[in-house]
Amino acid sequence: DLARHCAGLFNSRLLDRVQLTITAGPTREAIDPVRYISNHSSGKMGYALASAAADAGAQVTLISGPTNLPCPDRVKRIDVISAADMHGAAMAMMGECQIFIACAAVADYRPNNCADQKIKKDNDSMRIDLVRNPDIVSAVASHSLRPFTIGFAAETQDLLRYARGKLERKKLDMIVANDVANTSIGFNANDNAVTVLTANGEQNIAQMGKNQLAAQLIQLIAQQFLNVQS
């Protein structure tokens, strides 16, 4: 309809020719050639943001972990598996991208050693020693060619307090707080509801479809980005 069309025209001006990078989906950390550690991220939110950003005129690069989603129209996708791969792909965008949205559910830890061969189950118990993965959104936000940086906080408890801590500690421009304990939103759900935090304020976006919410988030991000630019 007309309202939607006009909104589309307005959005299309907001990020016209802005270089925007989004990470999406889970990462997989190999235990051996067969087994891995991963998480329940479907990639839906990141893909919806990529699509909404392209609608708003941005040149979108989507760095995606393993998902079953088709690449959105007018979006350039780079496929990665592990957090280390994703970190490398993100660093390669520094100096090129003006906005970076870290929507992927990056594994915080990876097995210390990936076994060359499938590990045999000889024992009643086993132990996997893990080491920290690179913190991609921190590396982006503290880079000398720092883009406008948006993080996500997916938590099962104490969401807003944790999200504000992460915003400050990682020196982000914005953070999107997502309650993943609520199964009607987050991860595999088609709906989402979030709170967006900046240094100066916070704003709720009520539960709605991920595509619609993505369009609203991109508008908020664009407004903040343009404020900072001017």
Place this chain on the structure above:
Amino acid sequence: DLARHCAGLFNSRLLDRVQLTITAGPTREAIDPVRYISNHSSGKMGYALASAAADAGAQVTLISGPTNLPCPDRVKRIDVISAADMHGAAMAMMGECQIFIACAAVADYRPNNCADQKIKKDNDSMRIDLVRNPDIVSAVASHSLRPFTIGFAAETQDLLRYARGKLERKKLDMIVANDVANTSIGFNANDNAVTVLTANGEQNIAQMGKNQLAAQLIQLIAQQFLNVQS
């Protein structure tokens, strides 16, 4: 064509009204509400076997871990997540099923404790303590109401020796040996090539599409099953 049609008619007689259960796909073992351990099984081979068994006239129950595959026609699917769930679903079929094909890539271990809340990344390193999962195919083969039991061995090295050891140790009727180090077959590939071992012999099935290979495997399984019955 005619040959295929006739083969189809022959197959349709082979397992007419036989109750057959197949497990397929990976399992996921929760680390916390967000993270899990899994493996690269796509479920394609198990789903192809379920479809081929239904073509051969069997009443098929497919116990499936998380996959992105549609349930084959004329197959009853039971969805499970963890190895413990899959074990429970398999045990519920004892006394009912006459043939059991354990095609799922069941996680051998699960985290000792699943954390109630998302684990925080406070440390540079972390450790996951794992305990053994129930061995589903062993539990089936040693059940008092034991069906004709077929296992799979997916290995990256020393395949046939390991497969024969597993056949004997787990008291299986047949085992299908699958070299998953070869990326053109196994796991996510559409092709497969296997060696089928019984107590008395072994038989290679050369590389072909998983559907075609599934039809050949079901025929081999049916012949062995009917031999044992008579």
